[in-house]
Structure formats: structure tokens, C-alpha cells
Amino acid sequence: MNFFRTSSNKHIIKFLLSLLIVGILVGIYIYLKQPTLIKTSVINELSILKDLLKTTHQNNFIYHLLLLSIIIFLSIIILGFPIILFYLFYEGVSIGFLITGFFHYQKVSGLLYSLIFILINKLIIYICLIYILINTINYSKKTILSIKRKDYKIYEYLFTHIVRMIFVSLVIFAYDIFIYFFGNKIMAYFIFLL
DSSP states (O other): OHHHHSHHHHHHHHHHHHHHHHHHHHHHHHHHTSOHHHHHHHHHHHHTHHHHHHHOOOOOHHHHHHHHHHHHHHHHTSTTHHHHHHHHHHHHHHHHHHHHHHHHHHHHHHHHHHHHHHHHHTHHHHHHHHHHHHHHHHHHHHHHHHHHHTOOOHHHHHHHHHHHHHHHHHHHHHHHHHIIIIIHHHHHHTGGGO
16 A cells, blocks of 8 residues: 555654654653552552453443544644644553553563553554544645645545545444454453453
């Protein structure tokens, strides 16, 4: 697929992954700086995870619907790009905090469980978010150039961008269905690590 092969997209992907990694490091730092009371609270929450996995479903439909609506709107108006970028960073912070919490709870096995948890529950979301950001950057560049040139291709670019955003939304919706029915069941298989 040419989308991922172009050199400009590779540079963007490297930048976005670097931002995510920085976010993870910040999340680790934030957890380590938390008072003992907060850390104890996190440990207590993780200790009841086994019961939660057996009795609940992960329902992200409304959250992702609202989030995608905001992100797509921000991507269309171009000026909202920094906010989407910040959200990617925030997700990185969340990963770092989560990983450190699990490690604090059960050391290496907790760390391993957290990586499995992220792989199953979040990986597709992160890939889609990076895809959205790459498209937003390219869409913004084309739109700004189109305005300067006055070539009236803005609507063509907008249509293509919206089609891609709908595609991403459908992928995330399908992923949410999968996670709702199977996410906790899969995670329960690995609960022995905790």
C-alpha cells in the first residue's frame, strides 16, 4: 500500500511513534511520583481485576463514538490537529502509567500481563489514531496548497479525507464489537500471570 511506503509518511510515522514513546516515559514518571495512597489504590483495583473480567464486558461504543466525532471534526478543520496530537501523547501517558502500575503489582509477570492487555485492548486504536493523524497532516497540506493555488480541489480533498475517516470509524466499531464479546475472555486466559 503506497500510503505507508512514501518517505514523507515514514517520517510522520517515526515522529508519531516517538511522541507516543515520550508519552509512555512521562506516564511511567507520573506513576513513580504518585503518593503511596494513590499507588495502593491502583494495586487494590488491579487485585479485583480477575472478578471484573469474569462479570463484565468492555463497552467502549459510546466513548469511541464521541471521541471519533470530535477527532474527525478537528481533523477536518485543520486547526484541531495539535489537539489530536496531544491526545496521542495522552494515550502514551496512559500506557506508561498502566504498565508501571502492573509492574508495581506483580513485577515481571505484571509487566507481561500489561503488555498483553495493551496488545489486545488498545493496539488497533493506536494504529487507527496514527492513521488518522497521517491523513490529517496530508489533508491539511493539500488543502492549504489548494487555497494558495486557488485550484478548487478542496472539496475533492475533503471528500477523500471523510471517506478515510469513515473507514477508520468502521474499523474501530468492528474492533469494539470484538472487544465487547471477547476482550475480557481473552484477558482471563492470562490472569494466571497476576
